[in-house]
Amino acid sequence: MKILKCPLNGPRNITEFVWGGEMKPMPDPATATDAEWTEYLFLEENLAGEITEWWLHAPTNFWFVARRNTITDEIIETMTYDAFLARQQAASTATAPDEAEPAARPVTGGADTGATST
Amino acid sequence: MPFALLKYALSREHPDDPHFRWKPDLKKTYDVIIIGAGGHGLAAAYHLAKDHGITNIAVLEKGWLAGGNTARNTTIVRANYLTPEGVAFYKESVELFRTLSNELDINVMYSERGHFTLAHTDAAMRTARWRAEVNKHMGVNSEVIDAAEVKRICPTMNVTDDARYPILGALYHPPGAIARHDAVAWGYAKEAMKRGVEVHTQTEVKKILIENGRAIGVETNRGVIHAAKVMQAVAGSSSHVARMAGLRLPIKTIPLQACVSEPVKPILDQIVVSGSLHVYISQSARGEMVMGGATDPYGLYSSRSTLDFKESLMGHMLELFPFMGELRILRQWAGMADMTPDFSPVMGLTPVENYYIDAGWGTWGFKATPVCGKRMAECVATGRQPDLLKPFALSRFSTFDLVGEKGAASVGH
Numbered sequence A: 001m002k003i004l005k006c007p008l009n010g011p012r013n014i015t016e017f018v019w020g021g022e023m024k025p026m027p028d029p030a031t032a033t034d035a036e037w038t039e040y041l042f043l044e045e046n047l048a049g050e051i052t053e054w055w056l057h058a059p060t061n062f063w064f065v066a067r068r069n070t071i072t073d074e075i076i077e078t079m080t081y082d083a084f085l086a087r088q089q090a091a092s093t094a095t096a097p098d099e100a101e102p103a104a105r106p107v108t109g110g111a112d113t114g115a116t117s118t
Numbered sequence B: 001m002p003f004a005l006l007k008y009a010l011s012r013e014h015p016d017d018p019h020f021r022w023k024p025d026l027k028k029t030y031d032v033i034i035i036g037a038g039g040h041g042l043a044a045a046y047h048l049a050k051d052h053g054i055t056n057i058a059v060l061e062k063g064w065l066a067g068g069n070t071a072r073n074t075t076i077v078r079a080n081y082l083t084p085e086g087v088a089f090y091k092e093s094v095e096l097f098r099t100l101s102n103e104l105d106i107n108v109m110y111s112e113r114g115h116f117t118l119a120h121t122d123a124a125m126r127t128a129r130w131r132a133e134v135n136k137h138m139g140v141n142s143e144v145i146d147a148a149e150v151k152r153i154c155p156t157m158n159v160t161d162d163a164r165y166p167i168l169g170a171l172y173h174p175p176g177a178i179a180r181h182d183a184v185a186w187g188y189a190k191e192a193m194k195r196g197v198e199v200h201t202q203t204e205v206k207k208i209l210i211e212n213g214r215a216i217g218v219e220t221n222r223g224v225i226h227a228a229k230v231m232q233a234v235a236g237s238s239s240h241v242a243r244m245a246g247l248r249l250p251i252k253t254i255p256l257q258a259c260v261s262e263p264v265k266p267i268l269d270q271i272v273v274s275g276s277l278h279v280y281i282s283q284s285a286r287g288e289m290v291m292g293g294a295t296d297p298y299g300l301y302s303s304r305s306t307l308d309f310k311e312s313l314m315g316h317m318l319e320l321f322p323f324m325g326e327l328r329i330l331r332q333w334a335g336m337a338d339m340t341p342d343f344s345p346v347m348g349l350t351p352v353e354n355y356y357i358d359a360g361w362g363t364w365g366f367k368a369t370p371v372c373g374k375r376m377a378e379c380v381a382t383g384r385q386p387d388l389l390k391p392f393a394l395s396r397f398s399t400f401d402l403v404g405e406k407g408a409a410s411v412g413h
Helices: A034-042 A081-095 B002-010 B039-052 B084-098 B100-104 B122-137 B147-153 B181-194 B235-244 B307-320 B322-326 B366-382 B387-392
Strands: A003-006 A010-013 A017-022 A050-057 A062-069 A074-079 B029-035 B057-060 B115-119 B143-146 B169-173 B198-200 B205-211 B214-220 B223-232 B252-261 B271-274 B279-283 B289-295 B329-339 B346-349 B355-359
Touching: A003 A062, A003 A074, A062 A081, A074 A081, B029 B039, B029 B214, B039 B057, B039 B181, B039 B355, B039 B366, B084 B100, B084 B122, B084 B366, B084 B387, B100 B181, B115 B122, B115 B147, B122 B143, B122 B169, B143 B147, B147 B169, B181 B198, B181 B366, B205 B223, B205 B235, B223 B235, B223 B366, B235 B252, B235 B329, B235 B355, B252 B307, B271 B307, B279 B307, B289 B307, B307 B322, B346 B366, B346 B387, B355 B366, B366 B387
Parallel strands: B029 B057, B029 B223, B057 B198, B115 B271, B223 B355
Antiparallel strands: A003 A010, A017 A050, A050 A062, A062 A074, B115 B169, B143 B169, B205 B214, B214 B223, B252 B289, B252 B329, B271 B279, B279 B289, B346 B355
């Protein structure tokens, strides 16, 4: 049985978890155009390689973030969403120190989360 | 008599026709380039040559002939889908399959077995009823039957009440069939090559050349080739190849595992599927029990097998067919399935001019090989989306006009 390390519950059998799919930036539902919303709903990067994605520990209903390699089936690391956001913010301030507005969107991710293509 | 036969075999008057007419060199330009020499790509090439007179075609393949999901499926053919659009499409495929051996002059061993979709809950019975009514309306032979009738048709099945999930009834689809998957692809390749189509294996597409929004050719590991039209049919690698054309697809690549038992004498005539138990099984002409289940619980570009899959499959399988306890597993494998949100394929035109897509075949691709080849050829030749493919266009995702076939997928995913 494959083991996935939940940031809340520790290492558990992977059958306790539900795959949430790749992380992608969610547009604001109130202002998004149909095209933007379609893209968010349906379109996938579907990369072969290291990706950042959502997982759910079903018994505790706890959502968290994992980095996984979709070719080798290795789970590289798991983290809480807060830890993921903190890392995102640190990365964006390190690269753009004069940026007036730090990551303010509810969900950031997708291509800029360190995922690499094949 | 044996002497006459030997004389015939060695006679110059009756030379042995080569099965495949390979051509070693790539030309600089073609009318059509098809990426992927699996069943779908080869069928499209065959129909382009036969129905539309376009023979200057190169089918490019990174690996070997029909070595991807064409070689990895569990060969079930059926038309008992849920939506009228889906039923109309797969119905034509079943009709083409019936005469395919004659059409391709190769024995595809098409064998009509009867197809059960077992129901263990009231909800599953309701879906079975729904599918049966849509099927009958569209002229497809499907009927809801009760457990006693299941037992009468398939006596080896355990339909008693003391199972964990007793069988309440089934959707019975008599035309459900199996075929020899390799022969289907080889037949299309053979007949296409006979008409002048070139198939090039070990030829990987590295880049798709696009100029002013139209596809003009591809760059391969064997050089650049140009073409008036380019079509992709690459199953699990659909997102990867489409990205080269600047397209993002509504597809997740998820492995689907399967296995076969050691061969035994004929004991199971029908194809048996249970969505609730996540199993499907049929007995091949060779006597092997061909078995599969749901797709893996998460996306992956790998064809590894897991113990989890076999444990859950066998647990349920033993409940349905207790005699299976005596059988050993002979082989196991997996294919990378390109799953769409609505469990229907993506076929036809794309936002890139002269670039055509055949993707999203998830766990339902083999059964559509003939019809998809025929209609994709029509689409490529005419540059228009054929009526039968209109509901399956890539654009349906931006118009929120999905074709929900999850209820008719062989197992609940």
